[in-house]
Amino acid sequence: MPAKSKPSSRRTFFFILKRERFFYILGVTLVILLGGAVALYLTEFGVNKGVGNFFDSIYWAVISMTTAGYGDIAPITAAGRIVAIIVVLSGLLMFSMVTATVASVFVEKKIREGKGLETVKSKEHIVLCGWNTNAEEFIEGLFRSMAVKKLSLVLVNELSEEEVESLKYKYRDQDFRFLRGDFTREDVLARANILKARSAILLADTSGQRSLEKADERTILATLAIKSMAPEVKTCAELLNPENKQHLLRANVDEIVLRGEHIGSLLAGATVSPGIPRVISSLLSPEEENNLWKVEIPERFVGKTVAELAAHLKEKSHALLIALLRERKGLVLDDILTDDMSAIDQFIKRKFEEAEKDLFGKKDRVLVILNPPDHTILTHEHSAVVIARTRP
Incomplete structure (x- = not known):
């Protein structure tokens, strides 16, 4: 499904100007200005030393209509003074209308922005679709985990204006934007x-006021819309019903968080080993100093063992290595073509391009290795998961 063109805020701005008859008012103002300049030139040229050429008349008309009135050029004939009266009075009226029109356009733009109806121009931002009781905890965790001073976050939901204003005030130090609309629609995602x-x-x-009954359905539809418009954008979805997991995977989602997935294991852990659930809860709590961090393997440790990297992280950052992530790249068309690009290779490549389908699935696979053995050799595909107070 092709992505719909993104609405242009510039086009919207000019549409509002046109609707407010700004260009008509501006045109009338220019006609009066030029007419006054011509009339002054015809009545004062050769008589008034201040009007030596037509540019002097233009200059006089501009300062008269804007009520600047420097007094360096003043009409001396009766006809010239009549022209001056008409120009000054017309200028007061027309420039007031121009100013009022421009002001109303900017006020309306600000109101639209406050209501979440404007188009976002941010880049490399995070789009948060939907809202529930866990949303603020997610935002707090995001601000805590991201190693940036100002995070660009765009909310897309249908919260009330009071709730949105409260959130804007709470996160006023961040690049916080709000869009009102149904995030399953492509035009809203484009905005x-x-x-x-x-x-x-x-x-x-x-x-x-949506219920949770159809939340998974909307999540799946939104994922399909996002992946059809921007396949490279990483998506992470919250799922309520585990039976819908396969549908979400078919939508090509990158990460799935299943609500209540490990409740049974936590309850069993609390029974057999009291305190274990508190440890897990503390790690995920925004109030805890220590946090889970994903760290890229430094180049000098590629080819070395986990034990060497763990010792380095412990010494330099007081970080505890608890897992390795291994990212395996998905198969792409170039992986099966030969280097010399024979006629057969070119034919295959052309047919795949004509099909316009990703039959290989470029999705990367992430393998998790908890408590990796000390002798494990690190590669470029690995990244480390550590517990530390700050990002190593």
């Missing part, structure tokens, strides 16, 4: 500038 987004987070949505 969120999803094509330039860094990632998209989809929550089980309850905004706009």
Whole structure:
């Protein structure tokens, strides 16, 4: 499904100007200005030393209509003074209308922005689709985990204006934007500038008095829309019903968080080993100093063992290595073509391009290795997961 063109805020701005008859008012103002300049030139040229050429008349008309009135050029004939009266009075009226029209356009633009109706121009931002009781905890965790001073976050949901204003005030130090609309629609996602987004987070949505019964359905539809418009944007979705997991995977989602997935294991852990659930809860709590961090393997440790990297992280950052992530790249067309690009290779490549389908699936696979053995050899595909107070 091709992505719909993103609405242009510039086109919207000019549409509002046109609707407010700004160009008509501006045109009348220019006609009066030029007419006054011509009339002054015809009545004062050769008589008034201040009007030596037509540019002097233009200059006089501009300062008269804007009520600057420097007094360096003043009409001395009766006809010239009549022209001056007409120009000054017309200028007061027309420039007031121009100023009022421009002011109303900017006020309306600000109101539209406050209501979440404007188009986002941010790049490398995070789009948060939907809202529920866990949303603020997610935002707090995001601000805590991201190693940037100012995070660009765009909310797309149907919260009330009071709730939105409260959130804007709470996160006033961040690049916080709000868009009102149904995030399953491509035109709404286009206004969120999803094509330039860094990632998209989809929550089980309850905004706009929606129930949780159809939350998974909306999450799947939104994922399909995002991936059809911007396949490279990373998506992470919250899922309520585990039976819908396969549908979400078919939508090509990158990460799935299943609500309540490990409740049974946590309850069993609390029974057999009291305190274990508190440890897990503390790690995920925004109030805890220590946090989970994903760290790229430094180049000098590629080819070395986990034990060497763990010792380095412990010494330099007081970080505890608990897992390795291994990212395996998905198969792409170039992987099966030969280097010399024979006639057969060119034919295959042309047919795949004509089909316009990703039959290989470029999706990367991430393998998790908890408590990796000390002798494990690190590669470029690995990244480390550590517990530390700050990002190593």
